[in-house]
Amino acid sequence: MFQAVKTATVGVCAAIALCIPASALAAGPELTTWLFAEGSTNGAFGFEQEILIGNPNTTPITVTFELFTQDGEALAPVVRTLEPLSRYGENIRGLVGDRVGIAIRLTSSAPIIAERTMYWGGGLFRGGKSWNQKVNDLRGGHNEHGQQAAAKTWYFAEGEGKFFNTFISVANPNNTPATVTASYRDDAGVEVAQTDVVPANGRRTFWPTAVLSGRLQPGRAGFATIVTSDLDVVAERQMYWGPGAPSGIHGGHAAAGVTTPSATWLFAEGIQGALSTSGDPAFDTFVLFFNQNETPIDVKVEFFGQAGAKLAETTRTIGGLTRDGVWAKELPGLINQAFSIRATSTMPFVAERAVYWRGLTEGTATAGATAAALKWGFAEGLQGGFQMYQDDSDNDKRRFNTFFPIYNPGPVPATVTVYFYTEGGNSGTTKTLVVPAQSRETVWTLLYDELANAKFATFFSSTAPIVVERVVYWGRNNKAGHASMGIPLADDFPLTPAPALRSNPSGLTVSPSRGVPGGGTKVMIEGAGFGNTELGTQVLFGGVPARDFEVENDTLIRAVTPPGATGKVDVTVETRGQTITAPAAFEYFDPWAAVGAPINTFRRNTGYACSGGGRACQIMASFLGNVADMARRQSGDIANSCRAFGGNEKFVEDVIAELRIRTGTNRWGMNIKRGNQGLSEDIVTYYYGPEGSDMRNSTQVFIIDIIANHCNPADRFGGGPFWLDQTQATADAGTIGRWTLGPMCSNARYRNAVNPNTGSLVFPECQ
Known part of the structure; x- marks a missing residue:
């Protein structure tokens, strides 16, 4: 079904794992077939990949993973059974080992949501508590949901050929070859085109940076892309940038193309400047437009905050077959604000939104939604810390923060019910909020103790049409992140609250169990079901709060003891509304006091108390x-x-x-x-x-x-x-x-x- 495809850029493609064949399949029943043409577990470049699945069904389902290597080899299918109302994650390295490229087709026995997340950095995912290898540092990552249908035309408003390395990947899911042209239009409307034949069940990767870099000037190196084909194909764009390793890749984002231009584009997420008093991290939001028409158009761009406040409005005139955009920094009303975006015109066009932070250290990008919907679904979601991403030698425990910006573009308030399904099945929580008319609100999962140190799928149901995105950050000071638009669901798509919460916190062991009265002893507290570091958790030694602590993950807290009197004290953890106490689990002792009875190891020295009943003391x-x-x-x-x-x-x-x-x-x-x-x-x-x-x-x-x-x-x-x-x-x-x-x-x-x-x-x- 898959076959190897060589291109003029095969050396580059093989090096960074972007030239991967695509599955030959027709679109199956809605939400039951998902195609991922991109994927890699190439350890030389630090790539790790997960497939995330949200199961909103009330009964167990089966999902079949069909795996195809870079050279078209079909590996043995893998079947997984997913518990009802659950989120499931599959580490692809565990299925295929170290591979430059892997394409995946998922088929399920009932509707699901499926996404792919890729991370990069030196090392692998951690394989367990005892782990001696370097753990992937997660310096960057991107996410995209799978594709269900192919098309003859795909549009991309974002692209850059100087600072960024931009790639357009095209998969041909047909049994006959497809002739594909990638047409690049710079900000002045100048066109450069590449044409190639994508074999049946194969894939080509177009590398516009290699074609455009020599003719573009720094600061004016942006371009839009139109991919056209004589057969239905699937097209995605990846952008990477440095400096950093591996091989110059530090930040990156990925986005699927748009098949149909629209006169309206909606984005739930946008942020300009900093929302914290420290000013770090500082964000930059860009709204990118591509006018695929031959005549100019005017695009009105409106920015909405909370409580119905319109923060800013501007209009851009975009020439025919050219690209332009709005940098939120140019609008004073958006400085240090979070907002949603609506872009409209009298003629169809293409729009994407890109967000970068901390001087282009990392970034995200996604196409907008052309319409609001009553229901949305997401497979990926993480809150807190997870052992598989943590390196004991790294002080940054790469804890995750997940946000769901919600935009209500309508004239009436929307009551939104949020269904969270955690890993393990039949567990999670349900929340409700109201989003005022023409406003933005954000669901921050840190605020929900039930989701502390948990992975979850999320589904939204609203009384009025809304737009929902998801943004995930991780690492100290949001060092990296990814963002994706949700999957709109049919109005009658059934959603059911999870019947049970996660298990309560339990167990408590402390190591080391002794420390000095002055405090400052670093201890590990192990148990299960721990909550968030920032909210709802306290650690006490003899009733005195720890000098410092961090909940690294569901089973581990690292704490620094406060001062205390000599003797044994209880260790207490208050977390997720529960209190766990380990009686007399920690002892404050005089550090200058001799530990243990003196040992008899030396030859006898009269007058110096070498004990042993008169026996000679021997050197060990x-x-x-x-x-x-x-x-x-x-x-x-x-x-x-x-x-x-x-x-x-x-x-x-x-x-x-x-x-x-x-x-x-x-x-x-x-x-x-x-x-x-x-x-x-x-x-x-x-x-x-x-x-x-x-x-x-x-x-x-x-x-x-x-x-x-x-x-x-x-x-x-x-x-x-x-x-x-x-x-x-x-x-x-x-x-x-x-x-x-x-x-x-x-x-x-x-x-x-x-x-x-x-x-x-x-x-x-x-x-």
């Missing part, structure tokens, strides 16, 4: 082995361990950290040599005083020399690993040393070190 071979192992790994540090030759204490400090980790006690430290002569760079001290006693500046110590010959003037690099008990010799000289950490706490390497075996700080004294 593993300690010497520890020093030897580290000497092999850190030969440069051991050679540089003599201060007399400009060295430092790094080797001995690392040995102390390793000994603490191996033995699980804080009794290991440095030594003030001979009582008052400053730090020794080759002496490890073990405090043998009673459990719970204060170790600071104590002379209850065993003294072990760990580097032999390291300050020999005749052989300054002759130092080697050693384990020699110097306690008796030091005592005999009357110069017993004192336990200390010296300058170690001033070094974040030690101050923030965590024991991988326990999750506790290695040097809690430093807190």
